[in-house]
Amino acid sequence: MKVKVCVGTMCHLMGASEILTTIQEIAENNPDIEIVSVTCPGYCHIGKKPPIIEIDGQVYENVSVESVHHILKGADK
Amino acid sequence: MPVRAGVTVKQLNKHGEELCGDTVKVKKTSDAVIVVLSDGLGSGVKARILSSLTCEIIVTLFEQGIDLKETVHTLAKTLPVCKVRGIAYSTFTICIVSEDGEVRLINYDGPPPVIVKRCRLIDPRTLGVYRNIEDRKILDVRFNADPGDVIFMMSDGVLHAGLGNLMNFGWGWENVAEYLRKAFVKYDSSRKVVETVMELTNNYYASQPGDDSTLVGIRIKEKKNLVVFTGPPLDPVMDSYVVNRFLSHKDAAKVVCGGTTGNIVARELGRKIEVDLSTTLDDVPPIGKLNGVDLVTEGVLTLKKVIVIFKEHGMDVESIPRGRDGATLMARMLAESEEITLMVGQRINPFYQNPSLPFDMSVRYNLITELVSLLEKAGKKVTVEYF
Numbered sequence: 001m002k003v004k005v006c007v008g009t010m011c012h013l014m015g016a017s018e019i020l021t022t023i024q025e026i027a028e029n030n031p032d033i034e035i036v037s038v039t040c041p042g043y044c045h046i047g048k049k050p051p052i053i054e055i056d057g058q059v060y061e062n063v064s065v066e067s068v069h070h071i072l073k074g075a076d077k
Numbered sequence: 078m079p080v081r082a083g084v085t086v087k088q089l090n091k092h093g094e095e096l097c098g099d100t101v102k103v104k105k106t107s108d109a110v111i112v113v114l115s116d117g118l119g120s121g122v123k124a125r126i127l128s129s130l131t132c133e134i135i136v137t138l139f140e141q142g143i144d145l146k147e148t149v150h151t152l153a154k155t156l157p158v159c160k161v162r163g164i165a166y167s168t169f170t171i172c173i174v175s176e177d178g179e180v181r182l183i184n185y186d187g188p189p190p191v192i193v194k195r196c197r198l199i200d201p202r203t204l205g206v207y208r209n210i211e212d213r214k215i216l217d218v219r220f221n222a223d224p225g226d227v228i229f230m231m232s233d234g235v236l237h238a239g240l241g242n243l244m245n246f247g248w249g250w251e252n253v254a255e256y257l258r259k260a261f262v263k264y265d266s267s268r269k270v271v272e273t274v275m276e277l278t279n280n281y282y283a284s285q286p287g288d289d290s291t292l293v294g295i296r297i298k299e300k301k302n303l304v305v306f307t308g309p310p311l312d313p314v315m316d317s318y319v320v321n322r323f324l325s326h327k328d329a330a331k332v333v334c335g336g337t338t339g340n341i342v343a344r345e346l347g348r349k350i351e352v353d354l355s356t357t358l359d360d361v362p363p364i365g366k367l368n369g370v371d372l373v374t375e376g377v378l379t380l381k382k383v384i385v386i387f388k389e390h391g392m393d394v395e396s397i398p399r400g401r402d403g404a405t406l407m408a409r410m411l412a413e414s415e416e417i418t419l420m421v422g423q424r425i426n427p428f429y430q431n432p433s434l435p436f437d438m439s440v441r442y443n444l445i446t447e448l449v450s451l452l453e454k455a456g457k458k459v460t461v462e463y464f
Contacts, residue, residue, distance in 0.1 A: 007352055007354070007357070007362055007363055007375075008336035008337075008362065008375060009336060009362060009375050009376055009377060009378055012357075012362040012375065012378065013378070016362075017357060020354070037352040037354055037363070038350075038352060039336035039337075039339045039340055039350050039352060039365055039373070039375075040336030040337050040340070041340070042337055042340070045337075
């Protein structure tokens with residue numbers, strides 16, 4: 001599972017660092033997760049709400065430290 | 078190799094005086110930097126008037142290419158005559174650093190400048206002879222400087238520190254020169270040397286300087302140019318042209334400032350940006366690495382922080398704290414550069430206009446305007462191109 005975490009301006013302001021730390025913690029027990037931090041892919045330009053992550057091509061917006069657990073669990077199934 | 082000069086000045090007023098009787102004037106011309114130090118007769122207001130007039134006349138005439146003889150003649154005819162002593166007098170030391178590395182040192186009646194070249198001390202009196210102009214003995218020498226060399230100019234207040242107090246004859250030129258050399262070898266920073274030596278001078282005077290004291294450090298540096306590409310072009314059709322234009326600055330370091338901008342450059346180069354998360358700060362997103370570009374940073378937050386750094390620490394690269402974050406790296410690169418091109422794309426991320434954000438994010442233009450003003454105030458040649 002390839003998880004791209006946006007660390008661009010908007011996502012940084014909206015807490016991308018915390019999201020990234022949370023995903024890194026989850027990834028410690030899940031070797032299938034590959035984390036890639038990326039500069040702004042531009043999803044916020046088309047109305048998606050930051051922080052934004054992308055899992056295997058699927059875009060998730062307005063991600064929080066709490067919701068990222070569910071998103072990763074859901075994507076893992 | 079083209080060079081530039083980084084100038085640091087530190088002064089002490091004679092005890093009890095509100096004004097320093099020494100004046101330093103720095104003028105950048107198209108191909109040289111002219112630094113003039115003058116020590117006016119006496120102290121306080123009278124000395125200051127004499128020394129500032131001397132500096133102004135020298136800088137103005139040298140800028141116009143007037144020769145030394147004519148300049149000294151003008152000084153002799155222009156300076157007001159002291160009613161008490163019946164003479165018009167002020168010393169001067171001139172240092173002209175040309176872009177091609179040639180340095181011209183001119184000294185009249187003040188302590189000779191100190192040259193530290195490849196960690197070795199050079200007495201400028203060994204480089205030439207005194208000329209006699211209008212009955213004045215004036216040292217006028219030239220030599221070639223390399224990046225890393227430094228020239229110190231001082232007024233006699235520095236030499237006389239400790240006179241009759243800690244030392245019989247004061248600090249003296251030889252001792253000051255050797256101390257400057259050792260301190261420069263130790264700190265590798267002309268600013269630090271100037272600050273340290275002036276603190277010591279003040280201590281030798283027991284914090285009550287008996288004369289106005291000035292020390293000027295002129296560090297010879299390699300002349301660097303920088304091009305910054307920030308913001309995506311208004312029309313995406315222009316992307317390829319702007320990136321090619323950006324990359325065509327062969328003799329300049331290259332900074333991409335902005336995530337989307339970075340992606341555009343990466344796409345045109347057919348490469349990927351690698352984000353270095355270890356450089357993240359609370360208020361500055363991480364930098365990226367892209368082959369062919371010296372630095373990739375986030376956009377507006379980084380620009381905003383660069384401006385804060387300049388406002389807090391000034392534009393002297395030696396005074397900007399070291400750091401690995403995008404703002405510090407960009408601030409240091411800007412501070413080190415003489416000629417800067419800013420390529421500004423005007424496309425705005427629509428989300429930036431969200432009123433819930435901590436500040437108006439659509440203001441890249443305002444940030445650039447403020448940055449340009451700071452850079453120009455520091456004497457840098459700035460070109461801004463909008464796309």
